[in-house]
Amino acid sequence: MDWAQLAETAGRAALVYVVMLAVIRLLGKRTVGNFTVFDLLVALMLGEVVDEIIYGDVTMAQGMTAIVVVAAAKYATQWLTYISPTLNKFLEGKPTEIVRHGELMRDALRSEMIHEKEAMASLRLKGITDIREVKTAVLEVDGEISVLKEEWAEPLQRADVLGGKPDNDEPPPEKRTDTPEALGAV
C-alpha cells in the first residue's frame, strides 16, 4: 500500500472540504432548498467536479479554477436575476396560477402538462379537501404548488375572538423564542 499517496488523497480531501464550505457559504442560502432546478444543477455540478481533484486526476490549480469559475458565474447570475426582473423571468420562469377562487384553471394545467388528478393531489398535500377553500393555487418556479386560502377558510385568529379585549396570555419575554436575538438572526 502506498502510504504517501493515501496521505496525499486525505490532504486533498481536507482542502476540498474547506474550499467547498467557503464557496457554499459565499453563494448564500439559495444553493439548494426552496429554489429552482438551476440552483440544484449548480450544486450537483460543484459536487461532481471535486472527485478528480481529490484523487489527483487533475492538479489542485486546475480543480480550483473550475470551482471558482462555476461559483463566480453562479454568483453573477444570482446577482443579475436579483437586479433584473426580466432576466429573472427568463432564467427562473414564471409562476402559473392553476386554481382561482375554487376553479381549476384547465388551460394553465394543460400548458404546464399537469393532470387534474396531480393538481388535486398537490392540494390534498396542503390539507385542502374542498377546492372552494382555495383563493389561489400557484405552480411555483421550483415546481411546488403553493396555496392561499379564501379568508373564510382560514383559522379564526386571536383578534377575531378577543374583539378589542386585552390579551391576557402574552408570554413573558424570557419564554419567547421568536425575538431576533433568540433567533440569532441578522
Next chain:
Amino acid sequence: MDLARIGIRAFITYVYLLIAARSSGKRTVAEATPFDFVLALIMSDLIDDALWAEVSFARFVAASGTLFVIDVIARLMESRSETAYWLLNGRPTIVLANGRKKADGLRREQLNDDDLAHLLRNEGIDRRHEVRLAVLEVDSQLSVIRNREHEPVTSRERDLVDEALA
C-alpha cells in the same frame, strides 16, 4: 473486470454508503443545509471511481474517511460553540419585519420581490401585515412568525370563542 467483480464492488460500496449515512446521524435531506447536501454529493461522487476500480478502495477510504472525520469534528464544534455554528452555517436572515420588507436582508440573500412573494406564498401568507417576523433560516426554509393577534385561536381561548359565538 468481470461482471461478478463489478457486482461485488457495487455491493461493498452500497453497504459502505449505508453505514456512512446511518452513522452521520444526519437529518433528512430536506433539513440539511446546502453544505450537507453538497458534501453528500461529493461522497457519492467519490464512490463511483472505487466502484469501477479506477482508484483502490484504500484511496477511496482515505478520501471519504477524511471528509467524514472533518465533518464530524465540524459538527462537534458547532454543537458546542455558537460562533462555530454561525461560522459554518451562516446566520438566519430577517426578510420581513412587522409586515415590511427588510431591504438589507433581502439584498444579502439576493432575493428580489418575486422570490420573496414566492417564499411567502409557500407558507400560505397572503397578508404581510399579519407577519411580525419572516426569517430565511440557514437551511433556506422560510419561517414565519405572525403577530399575536393574527395567530390562530387555540383551545386556551375556548371561553372567548364561546363568548364570541354566543
